[in-house]
Amino acid sequence: MTLITETVPVARQTSFAASPFASPAMLWLLSAVIVCSAWEIAGRYPISPAFPPFTDTMAALFAMILDGSLPKALLITLKPLSIGLIVSVFLGVGLGVLMGLNRFAEWLGSPLFIIAQSAPLAALIPILTFAYGIGLTSKILTVCIMAMPVIVLNSLNAVRHTPASLIEMGQSFLSTRWQLILKVILPAASPVIFAGLRLGCAAGFIGVILAELLITPTGIGDIITYNQSIAEYENMYAAIFAIIVFSVVFIMLLERLEAVMFRPEKRAAS
Amino acid sequence: MYIGKFRLPIMSSLLIWAALWEIAGRTGASFIIPPLSRIFARIIEIVPTPAFGDALWITGKAFILGNIIAICIGVPLGVLMGRSVIADRIFLPWVNMFLSSPLSALVPVIMVIFGAGQTTIVLTVVLFAIWIVVLDARAGVRNITPSLVEMARSFGANRFQAFSKIFVWAALPEILAGVRLGMIRAVKGVVIGQLLVSIVGFGRLFEIYSSRFLMEHFWALLFVLFAFAFAINEALAWLERRFEYFAASRN
Amino acid sequence: MTAAVAQKSAAPRAMVEVRHISKTYAGGVEALNDLSIDFAEGQLTSLLGPSGCGKTTLLKIIAGLIPATGGEVKVDGRVVTGPGPERAFVFQDFALMPWASVMRNVAFGLELKGMARSEREAVAEKYIASVGLKGFEKAYPHELSGGMRQRAGLARALAVNAKVLLMDEPFSAVDEQTRRKFQEDLLELIAREQKTFLFVTHSIEEAVYVSDRIIILSHRPSQVSSIVEPAIVRGGGPDQIRRDPAYLDTVESIWQSLKRYLD
Numbered sequence: 001m002t003l004i005t006e007t008v009p010v011a012r013q014t015s016f017a018a019s020p021f022a023s024p025a026m027l028w029l030l031s032a033v034i035v036c037s038a039w040e041i042a043g044r045y046p047i048s049p050a051f052p053p054f055t056d057t058m059a060a061l062f063a064m065i066l067d068g069s070l071p072k073a074l075l076i077t078l079k080p081l082s083i084g085l086i087v088s089v090f091l092g093v094g095l096g097v098l099m100g101l102n103r104f105a106e107w108l109g110s111p112l113f114i115i116a117q118s119a120p121l122a123a124l125i126p127i128l129t130f131a132y133g134i135g136l137t138s139k140i141l142t143v144c145i146m147a148m149p150v151i152v153l154n155s156l157n158a159v160r161h162t163p164a165s166l167i168e169m170g171q172s173f174l175s176t177r178w179q180l181i182l183k184v185i186l187p188a189a190s191p192v193i194f195a196g197l198r199l200g201c202a203a204g205f206i207g208v209i210l211a212e213l214l215i216t217p218t219g220i221g222d223i224i225t226y227n228q229s230i231a232e233y234e235n236m237y238a239a240i241f242a243i244i245v246f247s248v249v250f251i252m253l254l255e256r257l258e259a260v261m262f263r264p265e266k267r268a269a270s
Numbered sequence: 271m272y273i274g275k276f277r278l279p280i281m282s283s284l285l286i287w288a289a290l291w292e293i294a295g296r297t298g299a300s301f302i303i304p305p306l307s308r309i310f311a312r313i314i315e316i317v318p319t320p321a322f323g324d325a326l327w328i329t330g331k332a333f334i335l336g337n338i339i340a341i342c343i344g345v346p347l348g349v350l351m352g353r354s355v356i357a358d359r360i361f362l363p364w365v366n367m368f369l370s371s372p373l374s375a376l377v378p379v380i381m382v383i384f385g386a387g388q389t390t391i392v393l394t395v396v397l398f399a400i401w402i403v404v405l406d407a408r409a410g411v412r413n414i415t416p417s418l419v420e421m422a423r424s425f426g427a428n429r430f431q432a433f434s435k436i437f438v439w440a441a442l443p444e445i446l447a448g449v450r451l452g453m454i455r456a457v458k459g460v461v462i463g464q465l466l467v468s469i470v471g472f473g474r475l476f477e478i479y480s481s482r483f484l485m486e487h488f489w490a491l492l493f494v495l496f497a498f499a500f501a502i503n504e505a506l507a508w509l510e511r512r513f514e515y516f517a518a519s520r521n
Numbered sequence: 522m523t524a525a526v527a528q529k530s531a532a533p534r535a536m537v538e539v540r541h542i543s544k545t546y547a548g549g550v551e552a553l554n555d556l557s558i559d560f561a562e563g564q565l566t567s568l569l570g571p572s573g574c575g576k577t578t579l580l581k582i583i584a585g586l587i588p589a590t591g592g593e594v595k596v597d598g599r600v601v602t603g604p605g606p607e608r609a610f611v612f613q614d615f616a617l618m619p620w621a622s623v624m625r626n627v628a629f630g631l632e633l634k635g636m637a638r639s640e641r642e643a644v645a646e647k648y649i650a651s652v653g654l655k656g657f658e659k660a661y662p663h664e665l666s667g668g669m670r671q672r673a674g675l676a677r678a679l680a681v682n683a684k685v686l687l688m689d690e691p692f693s694a695v696d697e698q699t700r701r702k703f704q705e706d707l708l709e710l711i712a713r714e715q716k717t718f719l720f721v722t723h724s725i726e727e728a729v730y731v732s733d734r735i736i737i738l739s740h741r742p743s744q745v746s747s748i749v750e751p752a753i754v755r756g757g758g759p760d761q762i763r764r765d766p767a768y769l770d771t772v773e774s775i776w777q778s779l780k781r782y783l784d
Contacts, residue, residue: 027359035364050382108283118454118503119496120461122374123472126480127488131302168586169616172604173630173681183633187620198370205372206462213378214465224378233382240375251370262620 052234060234061241070223070242077219077243080136081208084143088200092148093193096155100189101181110156117149122207125214139211139218146207147200154196158189191262198254205247304486312490321475322491328471332388333460336395340452344400345445348407349437358408369401373459377466388470391463398459399452406448410441443513450506457499535559536685536717537583541592543742544578552578554742555592560685565711565718567728570738570746571779576721577613577689579743583719584610584687596685609678611688615670617662623649623673624658630681641680648676651713653706668699675710685717692727704730705759725779729753729771730762737778747778 036054043053052060064070099106125142132138162185170184212221220243227236288306295305316322351358351365376397380390418440422432438445464473472491479488537560544553552575560566568576581587583594585603594601596608604610609630617626624642625632627649631641649658652672662670671691678686692700708731711718722728728735729751739746751771753762762768 024359027356028363031360031364048383107278107280108286111281111284112287115496115500118457119499120458122458122462122465123476123492123495125465126476127302127485127492130480130483130485131300163614163616165612165614165616166618168581169610169612169629170633171586172584172608172610173633173677174604174606175633179633183629184618187618190620202370202372206374209372209374210462210465213374220375224375228378228382236382237379240379243375244371247372248367248370 050231050233052237056234057237057241061238064223064235064238064242070239073219073223073239074242074246075219077208077212077221079219080139080211081143081204083136084140084208085147085201085204087140088144088147088151088204089197091144092151092200093155093197096152096193096196097159097186097189099152099156100159101185106156106160110153113149113152113156116145117153121145121149122210125210129215134216138215139208142211142215143204143207146210147204150203151196151200154199155189155193158192158196159185161192162188191258194258194262198251198258201254202247202251205243205250209243301483302485304489308486309489309493312486313494316487316490317494325471325475328388329460329464332391332395332463332471333456336392336460337399337449337453337456339392339396340399340403340456341449343396344403344448344452345407348404348409348445348448349411349433349441351404352408352411352441353437361404362408365401365404368397369405373397374462374466377463381467386467386469390467391460391470394463395456395459398462399456402455403445403448403452406444406451407441410444410448411437413444414440443510446506446510446513450503450510453506454499454503457502461495533564534562536562536597537719538595539579539583539592540595542579542582542589542594543591544575544582544587545590551742553582553589554744556743556745557592558736558745560717560719561734562717563715564733565720565731566734566736567720567722567732568736568738569722569725569728569775569779570743571740572723573741574738575741575743576738579738580687580689580719580721584608586610606681607683608685608687609681609683611671611674611678611686611691613690613693615662615667615674615694617670617673619662621661622658623654623660623662623665626662626673627676627680630677634681645676645680648680649673651679651710652676666699667695668703671695671703679714683716685719688718688720690721690723693723700727701759707731708759725772725775729768729775735775737775749775 039054039057043051043056046053061070095109099109124145125138128138128141128145132141166184166188167180170180175183209221212218213225217225220239223239224236227233227239291303292306295303295308347361351361373394377390377394380393380397384390384393414437418436419432422436427435461472464471465476467473468477472495475491476488478484479491539556539558539560542553542556543551545551556579568579570576578587582589583596583601585601585605585608596605599605618629621629624645628641628645631644636644646658649655652675654669654672654676657665657669657673662673665673671694675688675691678688692703695703704727711731720728720731729749732751735749735751737746737749738744749771751767753765753767753771
């Protein structure tokens with residue numbers, strides 16, 4: 001008997017794709033170069049006075065990093081984001097798992113989150129501002145309303161769709177209700193729950209930026225709004241570039257973490 | 271959820287929440303939460319007004335135009351990525367990046383280039399909707415069973431026939447799923463765009479209502495919007511289920 | 522042909538007694554209606570029948586995993602009200618926890634009992650070796666072939682030392698060659714372990730090959746159609762059994778009796 005390792009065949013690989021020129025990294029680099037040059041040319045041409053070239057934007061980016069204004073703004077933005085995400089993660093997973101385990105809780109709670117997931121909840125921001133003022137609380141709550149629905153619904157579905165045979169297995173080996181939840185249902189659900197957390201974090205980023213643009217300009221939102229108003233577009237673009245790169249890197253790290261923690265089959269393959 | 275033998279409908283718990291809301295509103299604890307009955311009365315009052323009609327028309331136009339652009343670019347790009355390794359490697363990192371990046375940060379960019387108007391909102395809709403359309407069309411094409419492609423080839427289908435008679439149909443369940451998810455994102459995009467631009471469509475109404483503290487009007491508008499979003503989602507989900515039968519028979 | 526088909530010979534003590542069991546599902550599907558069967562101690566009894574005849578339902582009722590609508594099941598003289606320590610289940614789709622190693626999967630029943638780690642791992646190690654998985658203790662289910670996964674599932678059921686092993690089509694998700702090897706190993710295991718085996722299968726050859734007694738069920742709602750006790754000499758090794766005229770005759774006669782349910 002030998003170990004059977006699962007090899008995933010790469011779909012329709014041509015001989016060209018296998019050459020080093022067309023390696024994924026090369027092609028990615030190539031497309032990045034094309035996009036940046038297109039940005040540069042469009043900015044130099046210029047297609048719009050409000051469209052600075054790539055190089056100017058990067059220069060502004062490094063200037064703002066070096067004088068400390070960008071890192072400072074990022075820290076300010078991170079405050080409502082991280083608090084909001086921590087609250088959403090704990091509350092969201094808790095509610096979702098509860099609804100997955102308890103039919104009554106699901107009946108009572110899930111319609112709210114199902115509607116919330118398809119609804120444009122950003123429109124609630126003005127109401128949050130009325131209720132909680134223009135301070136930190138409103139911004140935290142904005143992050144929460146954007147991030148929570150997907151976290152809750154993923155947790156609910158993950159728990160609800162635990163393979164029936166695993167549950168029967170637990171029961172037939174005489175697990176108590178708690179053992180079944182802790183040793184079978186939650187481990188089986190955790191990959192999907194974690195995927196929900198990743199989506200929730202992405203939504204939280206959207207929320208925090210909206211909050212900083214709509215409620216009061218602080219942090220990155222302040223740099224964007226201020227430079228927009230005085231037509232310093234390089235700085236504005238640099239700040240947007242920075243927050244997008246930051247969030248993409250953050251989400252990528254979460255994806256890595258997910259692969260390491262929950263996908264033994266992927267871990268073995270790579 | 272059962273009470274005895276009687277099965278409660280899925281969304282029936284909303285009635286309980288509505289009752290709680292009504293009670294909370296009646297106590298007058300906060301001007302932010304007016305009684306639900308008054309909000310519904312306000313919906314009936316607002317919806318026939320020309321201001322609402324104009325806003326709906328402008329918003330609907332931006333939503334539909336944005337979605338058409340997103341589908342017309344997104345589906346072919348996704349099919350291309352599903353068929354060509356090179357195209358896939360060039361575009362996939364960007365698609366994945368934009369799919370999970372905070373697109374709300376890009377709205378100010380669109381705004382400074384295209385001005386605070388309808389164009390910006392249409393482009394915001396495209397920006398929100400397109401990535402998931404691309405990704406699902408790609409997944410649909412990649413999921414086609416190789417034997418189906420070989421079948422077409424063995425019966426002598428040419429490239430165009432293979433594309434129009436096999437690929438598009440075989441990938442249709444995923445493409446539709448992508449369109450539905452894209453539209454949900456588009457609803458969010460159109461509202462976020464209008465909130466940020468705030469002089470067009472519902473964004474303008476939101477601005478007027480909130481600056482005059484008309485909470486009943488504000489909630490009425492929100493409810494109408496949420497109902498639209500929910501209805502669009504359900505209608506597309508129903509359409510998707512009609513095509514599910516061959517998605518299930520495929521794997 | 523009738524020589525191989527001995528009708529209801531006197532059996533040793535009944536380990537599992539099924540009395541007037543009925544099961545109607547919520548949708549109105551009647552899977553079982555007033556079914557009574559005895560399963561003898563220390564034997565391997567197969568439940569064989571057309572697909573969808575309710576054999577898996579019966580096995581899960583005996584396991585205590587689903588409640589019967591009527592009647593009762595006694596195992597070792599006690600009425601079944603739910604899963605119990607005297608029964609262990611082997612699942613059709615293995616039901617291994619993908620996040621846990623073979624060791625943890627096999628020791629899982631003991632873990633749930635609260636047995637100390639070193640103790641339960643010693644027990645598990647023994648059974649992992651006895652099903653032929655020695656060296657794979659640290660492997661994860663996705664690293665194993667289908668047959669090996671089911672060996673782990675079998676080891677898990679053996680590890681809790683139950684008197685009755687309930688096997689629900691254990692080899693149906695395993696390819697033909699692996700299945701043959703597995704069947705041979707199972708016969709050895711049965712000889713070694715003094716347990717009562719209940720075995721659900723849809724393969725006639727498999728039932729005849731491994732069983733002391735075969736209960737053939739009719740269409741839904743299931744009735745006992747006939748009971749066959751293959752008169753096969755098991756001493757001579759697997760190849761002899763498969764060439765034994767009694768084996769071939771039994772397979773043929775069961776096929777003749779089942780054929781009428783196919784339309």
